[in-house]
Amino acid sequence: MEEPITRAEYEEYQKRIEDEDHRQNKRIEQLEENTKQINALTVSIEKLAQSVESMVKEQEAQGKRLVSLESKDGEMWRKVVGYVITTIIGIAVGFMFTQIGM
Template sequence: MGDPISREEHEEFRKRIEAEDNRQNRRIELLEKSVEQFTNLTTAVQKLADNMESMLKEQEQQGERLEKLEGRDGEKWRNVTGYIITFVLGLAISYLFKTAGF
């Protein structure tokens, strides 16, 4: 075996080991906080993604409803235009028949 170490050397070794333990414990605490922050961030990003997905679905539904509403207005305009053209043609045909003597 070797020469035994003195009490002072033993105390110095113990202090250094304790200091290293404290340093590592502090690093572990910081890592745990970082992991907790990453977990919170991941959760927040997931919630944001879910909200954006629901907003996209809602926007698609609103787009469909808007297209239907715009189509209805266009359809009404085409009907009104058709009635006006029919009326004008009716007047023209009536005038032609009247002038032809029917």
């Protein structure tokens, strides 16, 4: 049969258990704090990703608008050149017809 433990042994054992409980509780608190920080970081990253996605869409829209504006200037220039050439050809043909006598 086993010998019963003494009061001093029991108190020593109890103190070790309490110390271990305290140590584990401290670790749990640290883990909970780390988890909170990770969750906050995750939320921040999600917001950042949404912001970047929004900026990309806006940039694409602005790029399309820029292409449209640039093509309008080029298109107007081509029209002006076309009108000038048509006018010069018309004047030349008109001058030729007046010289021929028509």
